Amino acid sequence: MTGRFALTRRLPPGYFAQALHDDALKGLTAEPKTLPPKWFYDGRGSELFERITELPEYYPTRAEHEILRARATEIAARTGAGTLVELGSGSSRKTRLLLDALSAHGTLRRYAALDVSAEALQEAGDALRIDYPELRIDAVVTDLDTDPFLPPSDGSPRLAAFLGGTLGNYDTEARPAFYAALRERLDEGDALLLGADLVKDPGVLVRAYDDAQGVTAEFNKNVLRVLNRELGADFDPAAFDHRAVWNAEEERIEMRLRSRRAQTVALPALNLSTGFEEGEELLTEISCKFRRGPLVAELERGGFGVRRWWTDPAGDFALLLAVPV
Numbered sequence: 001m002t003g004r005f006a007l008t009r010r011l012p013p014g015y016f017a018q019a020l021h022d023d024a025l026k027g028l029t030a031e032p033k034t035l036p037p038k039w040f041y042d043g044r045g046s047e048l049f050e051r052i053t054e055l056p057e058y059y060p061t062r063a064e065h066e067i068l069r070a071r072a073t074e075i076a077a078r079t080g081a082g083t084l085v086e087l088g089s090g091s092s093r094k095t096r097l098l099l100d101a102l103s104a105h106g107t108l109r110r111y112a113a114l115d116v117s118a119e120a121l122q123e124a125g126d127a128l129r130i131d132y133p134e135l136r137i138d139a140v141v142t143d144l145d146t147d148p149f150l151p152p153s154d155g156s157p158r159l160a161a162f163l164g165g166t167l168g169n170y171d172t173e174a175r176p177a178f179y180a181a182l183r184e185r186l187d188e189g190d191a192l193l194l195g196a197d198l199v200k201d202p203g204v205l206v207r208a209y210d211d212a213q214g215v216t217a218e219f220n221k222n223v224l225r226v227l228n229r230e231l232g233a234d235f236d237p238a239a240f241d242h243r244a245v246w247n248a249e250e251e252r253i254e255m256r257l258r259s260r261r262a263q264t265v266a267l268p269a270l271n272l273s274t275g276f277e278e279g280e281e282l283l284t285e286i287s288c289k290f291r292r293g294p295l296v297a298e299l300e301r302g303g304f305g306v307r308r309w310w311t312d313p314a315g316d317f318a319l320l321l322a323v324p325v
Contacts, residue, residue: 055213081108084111111136205289220285253287
């Protein structure tokens with residue numbers, strides 16, 4: 001027996017192609033040049049990120065997994081969730097700790113996975129429906145930046161999980177809108193489980209985003225390969241160096257690609273040529289790091305009351321349980 005699995009596409013045909021056109025045109029004509037990190041994640045990019053999570057330097061995945069192992073039973077008891085909603089689910093690996101705990105608690109009926117990648121959702125869903133035959137699995141292809149969708153309540157509490165420290169990809173100006181959209185869609189009795197990477201030794205942070213094996217460098221340069229394939233661009237990835245920089249003022253890691261020489265890149269699909277000076281940098285990702293007091297206050301302003309705050313023993317990463325207020 002296998003569980004019920006449904007894959008729904010909420011985005012119109014051609015959505016991602018148009019979004020990539022818009023983001024590339026806006027970002028590559030800006031000063032300084034930028035690209036959103038979601039364009040890392042084609043098939044190759046997703047594989048590289050899975051490798052990153054296993055690297056010795058990359059602590060966030062291990063730290064969050066450690067917290068979930070220790071606290072999943074308590075989370076299940078406190079939320080009594082009938083539906084687990086995962087925002088940006090990817091491979092759904094860590095989700096199994098929550099699925100197991102909520103199943104053991106006797107409340108879980110549905111798992112809703114939201115992600116931009118239909119392929120990742122299908123692969124995860126195929127595995128989960130075998131391992132959780134009594135579970136209803138609803139996978140939804142959506143872009144949380146433009147379509148902050150949550151499946152409607154079936155009358156039981158929902159637990160929305162936003163894990164992996166992905167909150168850090170939203171800067172100080174963008175996070176309030178994210179909280180507001182999420183708060184609007186949650187009901188009394190629902191809860192939010194939020195992963196947040198914490199401020200720590202900059203050396204530890206930089207190494208986590210610039211590993212000795214160069215996997216993160218390949219991941220960073222993958223965005224150039226995406227632009228080459230999808231927009232007919234002629235980026236030479238070897239003409240750029242990967243950099244991970246700690247921005248102390250903003251308390252965030254910035255991933256950048258630095259041009260090794262003066263060069264001009266053509267993007268025929270955009271009818272655009274863009275120039276890079278030697279040493280000019282393209283910002284490809286931010287990863288904000290958090291402190292407890294400011295983050296709790298930020299969530300309160302966004303309509304959430306933090307009820308529990310857990311960290312791994314090293315204090316590197318936090319998992320927060322919050323409720324709409």
